[in-house]
Amino acid sequence: DTGVSQDPRHKITKRGQNVTFRCDPISEHNRLYWYRQTLGQGPEFLTYFQNEAQLEKSRLLSDRFSAERPKGSFSTLEIQRTEQGDSAMYLCASSLGWEQGANYGYTFGSGTRLTVV
């Protein structure tokens, strides 16, 4: 399977606990994105990597959220001291880069559904 892989698919955690999610992008894609989606809303941008460099982070993103892509391949998203408001689907996507003035669309993974109780 050469798609975007996310693990775990589901995570239930108690409020205050830390959680970490993993994303493995399509191997030839140098861009990796994290989005969050709640019911009835579109995906909301969290952060973005080009290779191992984190180039952009949403201003709405709490300091409790951190992401890494240490070798430019897989990425992790960690949420510290989880709150009930963090309950959402966390989506990872990857893409090829900019070419000829046009941006490629993303390929999304299946997502990690987080429930904070």
Next chain:
Amino acid sequence: QKEVEQNSGPLSVPEGAIASLNCTYSDRGSQSFFWYRQYSGKSPELIMSIYSNGDKEDGRFTAQLNKASQYVSLLIRDSQPSDSATYLCAVNMGYSTLTFGKGTMLLVSP
């Protein structure tokens, strides 16, 4: 704030009809536009991209772009019950990332 607006729906059409989904965006400098389909409980799936004014056809899908009006639409011909899903409009409003609308739910009745 840069925004992408969609009617949340649901848009209900009978099987075999044409479904028309619309999207407006706030950034006049936007260059790339995408339509994603999302089934309930699943992740978004890219179905169409469009970069130039006019129409782009792919099978039963046609994307239409009017940059002057900051408007992009998706037409689905011969709608099938399997087309029932939420359709997300996504716009590249800068160099790096996509901004998504809230999506329009489409219901195709047999």
